């Protein structure tokens with residue numbers, strides 16, 4: 482039952498949290514979205530600088546909110562891969578400094594393992610094996626969770642990640658950044674049946690389709706063609722609510738179909754969802770309904786732990802620490818690292 486202070490700075494959120502096993506004692510998330518919005522996306526240099534300016538105050542605030550002293554912390558954790566190298570470096574360096582100063586073990590955490598662990602925060606009784614549908618801005622994967630640190634990737638996207646597709650379609654519809662929450666809001670006001678859109682499928686050389694891999698670039702192009710066609714026909718204003726609803730419904734149906742068939746094929750009775758797109762109302766609804774009809778349990782993190790946060794990183798680190806997995810003080814950051822290689826982070 483380790484108590485861990487964790488830092489997450491892999492992208493555009495500066496987050497610090499303290500978690501005791503699976504209980505969140507404090508969680509601070511400072512979003513840089515307003516800063517990056519003016520550029521229409523995350524600017525890596527700006528992200529690193531913002532992390533650097535706020536990290537120390539957030540660490541102090543997390544300890545204050547949890548009402549504990551550093552002496553009561555068993556380990557210091559930080560996301561070290563994958564992500565923006567400069568941004569990761571700020572969090573990992575802060576964690577190493579704390580670890581050295583206070584003589585605590587360091588635990589480097591894989592960002593995606595953190596997203597998997599977000600489900601333990603809302604369902605502390607969850608135990609592997611289970612299937613994780615991981616849908617973030619950079620990843621769309623079906624992961625067989627065998628145990629802490631033991632993962633097998635069963636499905637992936639062949640092109641855009643689900644969150645990336647939301648962001649690109651939002652840009653096309655001239656909505657704000659990040660696009661996912663904007664599309665989600667408008668989709669609630671639209672009719673998903675107005676514009677039938679193609680669900681991307683991956684053909685197999687042997688015939689048929691890959692059952693677990695996804696593709697979203699065709700869907701994105703179909704939305705672009707639709708917008709161009711409506712403009713040519715002089716349709717004004719653009720029916721953005723119906724387009725958003727049709728797009729969201731197509732993504733939700735496609736992810737749901739793959740996750741359910743994968744869970745059934747592998748005999749896994751629980752699907753845990755993680756990553757920013759796990760906050761999507763369409764996906765939550767489709768997957769919940771489909772899971773119930775197949776007698777599967779589905780777990781969604783609470784909305785604040787779907788997008789990037791440090792509580793999920795602390796939760797993963799606490800599990801590793803309890804198993805004696807600690808990282809070397811020479812640990813570096815990595816822009817890429819497969820989830821199947823997480824044990825490389827530990828001595």
Ligand code: KG4
Pocket residue numbers: 492616617618619620643644645647648659660661662665756757758759760761762787788789
């Ligand atoms: O997990 P996350 O915070 O960062 C990464 O690790 O990538 O995910 C961010 C992604 C963005 O692409 C954002 O548009 C998407 O999650 N997102 C959503 C929603 N909230 C965030 N996508 C669809 N519906 C939402 N409600």
Ligand code: ZN
Pocket residue numbers: 592596617618756757788789
């Ligand atoms: Zn993330």
